[in-house]
Amino acid sequence: MSINHHMIVIKSHRFITCLLGLLMLCPLFALSETITANENQFNQVELSNSAIKKLGLEVREIRSVKALSSKLFPAQIGYAPQALTNYITPFNGYVDLNAHLHLGDKVKAGQLLLKIKPVVTPETRLSLLTNLSDTEGQLKSSQEQVEANRLVFNRARQLFMQHVGSQKSVDDAQANLAIAETNLNTVKQKHALLKQAVAEGASGVYEIKAARDGVIASVNFTSGQLLAGGSKLLDIVSTNQLLITVFVPQEQIKNLQLNDAWISDDTVSDKEIHLKKVMLPLDADPQTGMRKVMYISSDIEELAVMQKLSVNIFERAPRLMALGIPCSSIVVDMYGGEWIYLKEDETHFRRERVFVSDKTSNACVVKKPHLTGRFVVSQGAQELFALETGYTH
Structure with a gap:
């Protein structure tokens, strides 16, 4: 075999080896081609029309909205000032609490609370006559307040029905009327007791009934105890209204719209309250130096006394004009990332990452101008997230 022939054989072996190597690398090249994909192909969910209907998916167009920035402040819940009704004995006597009532029990308006057997001396009788005269003046004043508040309420309701007034004005007028009526009922009951005491003296037993629905918060006597006139019973x-005390740093008071406040604490409720x-002078907390701003809420099912919140x-x-989307559109992954689902077509939805920079009273603000005009899933986003990833809260 000649040298040239050996060289040809060697070159042939090298050629075959290189060819085999190229063939072995071909699957790798093919694999690298399958990995390359458009980012928009990921994070997508495809549903049938029946599945969309069963999930109750709703979409809403993303638009720019007028928004104000807000700040969070610590707060605590208590009872509203007008929620407390004090019962005081109008004359000397022995007091017996209704045997079926205890501290913390709920009572209805008109329910019997206690009975008083008076101890009437000449001095007590003179005091009763004086108190009766004063109570008659209070009764007349309370009746006038009820009538005035009823006129305001009727006027506010009429303006609202004519699309001139606001629902807030109607609610405020209705609350003031309810307070005035409660005060009138309390004065009426006191007047009736004093009138009966003056007429019957020590021979009668006088009943005190609840002026409105509520809960017994304190009892300041024991049954059968002799109490002097004016003693707290x-x-x-x-419980139809609660007081929310918000603690605000003094230097920030002037920069806030104190009439625009709401609770959006996820630990309290899944809705905004x-x-x-409350039109009360601002008070300060002596321990922290922060100012106390008072609010009331009638949403008692979501709140509780002594509860702390933001x-x-x-x-x-x-x-400012900002891009606002419904807060119900936001889903949060296990790492705290925030996402929304955009509607691609009738059956396709794509998950996109967002960052909520602020919350208004009716929307979450995101900084993604290119989303303007797109449609976002406003109801059922969490169901879509669970369907796609298997992760739920």
Whole structure:
């Protein structure tokens, strides 16, 4: 075999070896081609029309909205000032509490609370006559207050029906009318007791009934105890309104719109609870130096006395245009990342990462201008997330 022939054989072996190597690398090249994909192909969910209907998916167009920035402040819940009704004995006597009632029990308006057997001396009789005269003046004043508040309420309701007034004005007028009527009922009951005591003296037994629904918050006597006129008997707290005390640093008071406040604490409720400011002078907490701002809420099913939470208050900043989406559109993954589902077509939805920079009273603000005009899943986003990833809260 010649040298040239050996060289040809060697070159042939090298050629075959290289060819085999290239063939072995071909699957790798093919694999690298299958990995390359458009990012938009990921994070997508495809559903049938029947599945969309069963999940109750709703979409909403993303638009720019006028928004104000807000700040969170710590708060605590207590009873509203007008919720407390004090019961005081109008004359000297032995007091017996209704045997079926105890501290913390709920009572209905008109329910018997206690009975008083008076001890009437000449001095007591003179005091009763004086108190009766004063109570008659209070009764007349209370009746006038009820009538005045009823006129305001009727006027506010009429303006609202004519699409001139606001629902807030109607609610405020109705609350003031309810307070005035409760005060009138309390004065009426006191007047009737004094009138009966003056007429019957020590021969009668006088009943004291609840002026409105509530809970017995305190009892300041024991059954059968002799009490002097003017002694505190018990307190009834109405639970239809709660007081929310918000603690705000003094230097920030002037920068806030104190009338615009709401609770959006996820640990309290899955909905926003709007608060009504109480017209009381600002008070300060001596321990922290923070100012106390008072609000009331009628949403008692979501709140509880002594509960601590966070309250949003709008700042006095100029209104800005921001991209707002429903807060119900936001889903959060196990790492704290925030996502939304955009509608691609009738059956396709794509998950996109967002960052919520702020919350208004009706939307979550995100900084993604290119989403303007797109449609986002506003109801059922969490169901889509669970369907796609298997992760739920």
